[in-house]
Amino acid sequence: MILSILFGIIVAVCLVSTLIFYVFIRSRENLRSSSMTSITGKQQIKYSLRPSFDTITKILNQDFSFRTSFSSGNRSSSTINDSEYNDFDSKKQHRSVESIIVPITPLRSTSMVATLFQTPRSCSSNRRQGSIVDATQMALIPFSLPIRNNNNDKYRRRSVAVCNNIIEPRENIITTNNLTLPCLLSFSIIYLKTSQIKIQFHSIQSLPLNIHFQQLTIKVKLTPDGKEKSIQIKKIIENQIIFEDENNQFFLLFSNIPFEKLNERILSMTISGKDQTKKTIHIGQIGKINFNQINQFENENRVEFLHAIEKIKPSSIELLISLEKNDDDQYIHVGLQRIKGLKIDQKKFDAKCYLQIILLDRHRSLLTQQTKTYRLQSSNFIIDQEHNFNIVTYNSNNFDRLMIMFNLYSNANHTNEYKCIGHVKIGSPLLCSGNGTIHWQQFKARKSFSMWHTLNKEQH
Numbered sequence: 001m002i003l004s005i006l007f008g009i010i011v012a013v014c015l016v017s018t019l020i021f022y023v024f025i026r027s028r029e030n031l032r033s034s035s036m037t038s039i040t041g042k043q044q045i046k047y048s049l050r051p052s053f054d055t056i057t058k059i060l061n062q063d064f065s066f067r068t069s070f071s072s073g074n075r076s077s078s079t080i081n082d083s084e085y086n087d088f089d090s091k092k093q094h095r096s097v098e099s100i101i102v103p104i105t106p107l108r109s110t111s112m113v114a115t116l117f118q119t120p121r122s123c124s125s126n127r128r129q130g131s132i133v134d135a136t137q138m139a140l141i142p143f144s145l146p147i148r149n150n151n152n153d154k155y156r157r158r159s160v161a162v163c164n165n166i167i168e169p170r171e172n173i174i175t176t177n178n179l180t181l182p183c184l185l186s187f188s189i190i191y192l193k194t195s196q197i198k199i200q201f202h203s204i205q206s207l208p209l210n211i212h213f214q215q216l217t218i219k220v221k222l223t224p225d226g227k228e229k230s231i232q233i234k235k236i237i238e239n240q241i242i243f244e245d246e247n248n249q250f251f252l253l254f255s256n257i258p259f260e261k262l263n264e265r266i267l268s269m270t271i272s273g274k275d276q277t278k279k280t281i282h283i284g285q286i287g288k289i290n291f292n293q294i295n296q297f298e299n300e301n302r303v304e305f306l307h308a309i310e311k312i313k314p315s316s317i318e319l320l321i322s323l324e325k326n327d328d329d330q331y332i333h334v335g336l337q338r339i340k341g342l343k344i345d346q347k348k349f350d351a352k353c354y355l356q357i358i359l360l361d362r363h364r365s366l367l368t369q370q371t372k373t374y375r376l377q378s379s380n381f382i383i384d385q386e387h388n389f390n391i392v393t394y395n396s397n398n399f400d401r402l403m404i405m406f407n408l409y410s411n412a413n414h415t416n417e418y419k420c421i422g423h424v425k426i427g428s429p430l431l432c433s434g435n436g437t438i439h440w441q442q443f444k445a446r447k448s449f450s451m452w453h454t455l456n457k458e459q460h
Helices: 002-042 052-061 082-093 110-118 135-140 259-264 435-446
Strands: 045-047 078-080 183-192 196-205 213-223 227-237 251-254 266-274 280-290 302-309 314-324 331-340 352-361 364-370 381-390 402-410 419-427 448-457
Touching (some): 183 266, 183 280, 196 213, 227 251, 314 419, 331 352, 331 402, 364 381, 419 435
Antiparallel strands (some): 183 302, 196 251, 213 266, 314 448, 352 364, 402 419
């Protein structure tokens, strides 16, 4: 009996505590809802900037004549309550579509673009202050709008800036000193029926301007016979001299040379002079001319030569060059594959080099191309570049007029200027000498040929 009474008291206490807790929670929720209602009724919305719809309409109003019902108040800050906002929304919905239709051209004028970006705007913390387009070039960017479709319910009010070309930063243009014109010697070789070789000199041009020569000496050596002869010109020599004016007196004869053994002969020349103080000055030389590469000595034909007088001094640099030309192609494809034997200066980590390729017509420059620059970090590296030269105006009759010259430039010097440190020529034996003539002959016969070439040091 006592247990039942205690159990009833416990149940009653639990029910009463639950009821009190429910009443307390309910009263707190009512108090919170009433406070939120009072705050919401008094709350006002503040805008630091008018709606973008109103701003864009005012901008377009400067160039196009149509009326709008929006006021032009202060742009910096304004206070709009809920009733004003609803009134603004109702006006926007009842606005006639025909009243805002303006003529839209595919491309806006520059004056409109300038007016569009001159409109003052207030700075805000939520607004981007930068731009991906330079402000000084804004007027140069064409603005275009999409083409209007037949659906009048959709209008695009914001124009799109279309950048058709992006100006990329230019690389530093490498400036090089122009090479002086080569000193050229014009001569001809005739094989006479009396088993004699006649070498006749016609002219010499582009002599050094800073030297006034009083005498000029040309030594000619014929190997393997070992015969050597020379001719002297004792007169004041200017920048150039034409020997034809002297009644063809300047020639040399080599006798007792059978025609059957003519292909075994190799010709070389050395040119020197004396200045006003009678000091001997070495001008340069003409490399080996192999007679087996010239097939025009029959019937006393005169073979004309035009060679550059150079100071030939081989370097340690070698260049692998390939030449290719197809029968139905009007281009010579020049391939630079590999270079080796470069000297590396450990104190100049920023030293660079590049190759210049020049197509010449009888030593006159026609086209010039250039490879990219390479860092001089290794004595040999792979180039693997191809350059094409248009030779549409040349055929088999005048193809030997062409010559290709390769110049190696480097800034590994005290002045950090790009200077030519070596060169090599590939062409006909009528215009150049050395292994470049062998490469030219094989290229003409096979249409494609690759060969290593040793560069000659450039004398500065």
